[in-house]
Every structure is written in C-alpha cells, then in structure tokens.
Amino acid sequence: MSAVIDMFVRSVVEKHGGRRGALISILDEIQAREGYLPESVLRRVAELTGRGLVDIYGIATFYKAFRLTPRGKHLVSVCLGTACHVRGAPAVARALEDHLDIRGDGGTSPDGAFTLEPVRCVGACALGPILVVDGDYAANVDPAGAVNLLEARRQGEDSLPVAEDERVFPLEVSCPRCNHSLMDPDRLVDGHPSIRFTVSFGQEHGWVRLSSLYGSYTIESGGEIPADTVAHFFCPHCHGDLMGAWNCAECGAPMVPVLVRGGGMIQICSRRGCRSHLLDLEGDAEGPHQTPPNAR
C-alpha cells in the first residue's frame, strides 16, 4: 500500500473517529476514491479502528455496494428485475456476457474496459429492459443494441472531435419525390440537424430521426421499432412512399433512397438494426461506398 493511500485511510478513519457505526462510511469513502476495497486497505482499516478484520470483511462482503475487486473503466448495470426480465433482459445480459467474455453473475471483462453488474430494478420498469452505462440510462434495449451501445462507449474513450475525423461528416438529404429537405434543424442528433422520416410498421405509425453524420448510427424514434422490423419510410412533407426498388445486400429488405445535397444519392436499409447503406456521390471516382452511415 502506498504512503498516499495510507495517509488517506488514516485521515478518513480519524475523521469518523472511533464511532461504532462509522465503518460503512469509512469503507464508502475509501471505495469512492479507490474504486474498490483492496485487501491491504481493509487490513489497515482493521488496525486503525481496532475492529478486527473479520468484522470489516463481513461488512464489505455483506453490502452489495462494496467491491473487493477492481472495477472496469465503464460500469454497465443490466436490470434483471421482474419487469425487465419479462421484457427480455436475460437475453441482453447473456449477449453482453458473451460479448465481454464475462462468465457468471457479472464481473469485469478481461481487458478491464467494462464491469457488468446485474441489478434488481433501477426504478424505470415501464422502459425495460434497462441498461445503465456509467450512469446513463438506456431504455428498451435489445441484445444487439446493448452490444452496440457498449462498443460506442468503448470508442468514446479515444474519439476524435467530429470536425477532425474525415470519416465523419454531416450529409444534407432531401426527398427524391418532392425534393423537400428532410433535415430537421429544430431537433439535433449528434449535435447536427437530424434527418426526419415518417415511418410505419405493422399497425404502428411514427417518426424516426437519424443522425446526419455519415458514420454515426444514432437514431431516435417516436415509438419503439422492434429490432429486425422492416419499417415503411415516407417523406414527412409530401407523404410520398420512399421505399426504393433495390433490396439490401445484407438482409434483403427494401432500401430507401434519398437525395444528397450537392449531387448523388444515399440508400439506407429499411430494417431496424441493419446498418447496410449505399452512398453514391455523382462524379465520385471510387463509385459507391460500402461503409457505415445510417441505420434503422
């Protein structure tokens, strides 16, 4: 144990004095600083408080809030409460465990990036399954979406400012039928005006807003579109049917072509969760790109 930590532990114990009920506060403060409770620190606390390691270890293992092992860089809590459970949370938990190579009831991924923690109810049952990543709540997650969310979080670690990464640039698109701009400057997604569509699937009708950043898959929708659903896309202005003649090379769903300002077209797959798209900029010597932009 380093001298710095030793001094910190000493100051915390002194601050709380020898009060019998202070142990939880002491451990809490130490964990807030260290991220977990190392064995050496527990031994030191035992020495300083004179309470015996047995008592301190008993408290540290009794309360779920205390950890005896280091935590990953990001904390991912997946809710397994009743409401989330019936809405498919176990599948989300399994997908994350597989993806992060974590076995059993939570734990830290081998690369130390994520700690997965099953929790019972975070108090947002109507929005389940709920995933909490570093304190940010994600509602209605599905297994694939949860994995994407984590990967986005991982990328976020070393993300470049948008302006400096030339793979990420905003597109301005318009309806191929009425030529009205589909951009919605009143609602920003990823800090840029979003692309708005009217969609319907089954008996449901709603809207989706896509990030206009080429390379971003951020999507907002008025109602939840279940994964793998093929949504019908309409122009919000002329209400024209936007479903194109081409089918997605990856999943076979119809592609939705829209005009890119400055010339060219981008086609996006109409299936929720499929990231396939086709960017065809006129005069572009390389021809159509086959890389990521917008997903449904």
Add this chain to the structure above:
Amino acid sequence: MITMQLNGLEVHAEEGSTLLEVAQFYGFPLPTLCHMEGLSSYGACRLCVVELGGGGSSELVSACTYPAVEGLVVRTASERVIRARRMVLELLLASCPQSKTIQDLAAAHDVRQQRFRQEHDSCILCGLCVRMCAEQMTGRAIGFRGRGEHRTIGTPYDQQAEECKLCGGCIYVCPACTLRCTYTDPDRVICGGCANLTPPCLGKPQFHDMMCFMDPCVACELG
C-alpha cells in the same frame, strides 16, 4: 422483580433476564441449539420459540433474545409453538441431516422425517463458533461473510487468520460437525485426530484446508 405469567403460572423474574432463563429456572424445558451459557444470545436457530399473549393477538418470539417484561403472558408448549418448533427441526434436518445434535433434537420432538429438498450442508450458520471465538477466546478469527444464500462462516479472504490460536473452541461448540467426534459406526470410531490439532494445521496456508475448521477431518478422513 417482574411478575409475569408462564404457562398459566404466575412467576417472578429478575429484571434483565430473558424468557429462556425464566423458563429454565421454573423447570419448563425449552430446546436450544444456538444458545450456550457464557455466550451472547443470537436467536438464530429459533428452536426456543415461545408464544406471547393469547387469543387472536399472540406472536411467536425466540425466548433466548426476548427480555422478561412485567405482565407478559408466555406459553412454551402451545399447539402453535410445537408446530413451529417441529417445522424448524424439519428445516434443520433438511440442511444438515448428519448432525448428531440435530438428529437427537428431532427425535426428542418426534420429527422422523422432513419434507424439503435434502441438502448436506456442513454449516447451519448458528454462529456459535463465531461467538465462541470472539467472546470466550478473544480470537475474532472467524466471522460471517456475504449474505443471503451466499452467507458463510470463515476467515477473511479464506486465509489462515493471525488471530487464530488453534484453540479448537469452534469445533467444540459446532452442532453440525459432531458426527466426526461421535461417529456411530463402531468400525470407524473416531481416530482422535480432531483433538490433536497441531500437526496437520501447521504449514497449510489455506485455512479451509485445516482440519480444525468445519471441513472433513484430514487426519482420519471419516467425516
């Protein structure tokens, strides 16, 4: 002096005594498992359950932890008490059927079988050893760890505790491991190795490898 009613009898008790002490003083037998003279009351096993009050507002409490209070009406062998006690015994049998102590208690209360899923735990979490270690031996080497179904008794980090004096007090009081010390099969009567604590314990870094805890005896390998 406190005056209270015990099984319909007006009895007197000293201030600060427990219902268990009062009942035993007046000769009403109450079975106990996690209680021991000289150790603090813990109320874990619930065998000493008694009924307070009467009619529609009675409640069951553990006699070893409930203080004698003026005007209390206590019954130590009402139908409800007997039923609760037998249930406790069934549950104890379900978790630790090999314990001679529990078998004897069950037999004494005419519990011949139990209806739950049979387990073979080596510990019923009565906490006798923890209290023995802390209160009589001033050792504080073992304690409760975790909670709920993950609750166990042992040393911190499963390492041999510096505080352990190898006194054997924890084995002496353990109701679950008596099998090793009073084995019923004549051909495999205990070797006495349990009493001889020193040799197998030394030089073993992991505490749970030691014969003096609740694991099978490494000297005789009977239990």
